[in-house]
Amino acid sequence: MSRPSTVPAWVPDPRIVLAQLASGILRYAEETADRSAFRLPYPANLQIALDRLSLLAWHQETAAPASVVELLQWGGTPFADWPLRLLDADVDPEESLLAHGRPTAICEELGSLRGDVEGEMRENALIRAVMDRTQAAQAPASYVAFRRLLVEHPVLTALDLDVRLADPDLALVADQVRQAYPDAPPEAAADGVVRTCGGCGGLLLPLDDDRTWTCEDDSCPDPGRAGPTHPAAEGVRRLRRELRTFIAAPGRAELRIAQAIESVGVPVALWPDFDACDLSVFAERPWVADVKAWRNPTRLGRALRARMFTVPADAERAFIVIGQEQVRAQQRYIERLRRACPAVRPGQRVLAVSEKQFLEAVRGRVERES
Ligand SMILES: [Zn+2]
Structure with a gap:
């Protein structure tokens, strides 16, 4: 979605401001992790985010955080409760950047990796x-x-x-x-x-x-x-931390899916060919899958639009599979993802499905072939 043309050029893009704020928070959390370094200056991104949020607030005629300390308090508050409106920022109202003083996975998705997480x-x-x-x-x-x-x-x-x-x-x-x-x-x-x-x-x-x-x-x-x-x-x-978010969280779903598939007697390989995909199922005419644990389907859709996974040439079918935890945590996850990224809708080379739908599809092929 493009920005409304009525927004003057000096008003910063909320999505970029949030990415800067999130990356500043991650940096700050890293530097203060041992709790002895609290005298360090705040990371530059926090100050930049504060300045830009002030511009946004000014444009929306609402209050801005008065200091970096207050900005960090905003970080622990759901976006719905911010005095600012964050249009097109790919965040949900109940999400926040900090929980119990620590960066959330949402903060990690928004910040550390500038939107292209897998890349x-x-x-x-x-x-x-x-x-x-x-x-x-x-x-x-x-x-x-x-x-x-x-x-x-x-x-x-x-x-x-x-x-x-x-x-x-x-x-x-x-x-x-x-x-x-x-x-x-x-x-x-x-x-x-x-x-x-x-x-x-x-x-x-x-x-x-x-x-x-x-x-x-x-x-x-x-x-x-x-x-x-x-x-x-x-x-x-x-x-x-970044390995917990981007390796361990989807990995739990990857191992669980592999186990379920093995239990019906179908061969499955995890991270084959040095991570060409997450799962390759069936020995002949394989089905390949990339498993995602993104919290927010709109953000995942944006990332997939920027970089879709490369489907190996011999694959019969290819899937983006969303772990059960994420599907349960977000209403209509798959529908929202397909809306955000047309390339994973039915009829395309890659199809977005839930973990459950993927396992049902695998079992369906087993039944057809037996
Ligand atoms: Zn736990």
Whole structure:
């Protein structure tokens, strides 16, 4: 959608302002992660976002945040409650940039990656290094082992990590694995232990009251279930934030789908040919799928319009598959996605479907062929 022609040129584009604000918040959260660095100046993007929001507010004749501190308070408020209207900004009214003082996945989608999440992820230095190393060694199994580790174990003790790196597939990328898992943040430890979530395997973190512990992964399939606790003294490591959002979250759906397909006796490959796609199903005339865990179908639609996944030539059918968590969290997700991106509507080379619809389609082909 283009901007109404009545908007003067000096009024900034809300979508760009939000991307700057989100990236400023991510930067700020990173710099203050160890809680000792609170005297640092605010990241430049926060100041720029403040200036631009002020222009927007002026144009809309409403109040702007008076300072960066107030701007960060806006970050913790749903967009619906902002005094500003954010037209065409690809956000939903109930979304916010911060929750309990930490950046949300929405903030990550909007900010760190300037809209082209998967593109930027491929350019991510760590992922690039793993790809280069495993390709040079012609070791696709190492690449798959790396992806699987990240998805299945967002949190590991230092000892667990050492044990896993003894596996020859992972040993090939040991340096990168260690970089993927920095130390867990200090606030995760209390009473000498670090708590984990039984739903996603991630950390439980304290809310502001320091008594309530919560899973901060908003696509967690079962955030209420407690997982194992680890003695803090053992040294607990946690997967880096952008890898949690863009590898682990969709990865949970990828593994779940692969398991369901294997259980009906159909061959399935995860991340084949060094990530040519997420899943390749059936040995002959394969069906390929790219699994997405984006929170917002409009934002995903925009990203797909900019960069559609490349369908391997031998694929009979190709799908964009949306994980159940996302489909459940958003009304009419698939419909909204297809509206935002005509290239994934029925009749096109790539079709957008839910996880459930994809599994039904696979079972349908099995029945037809048996
Ligand atoms: Zn969880």
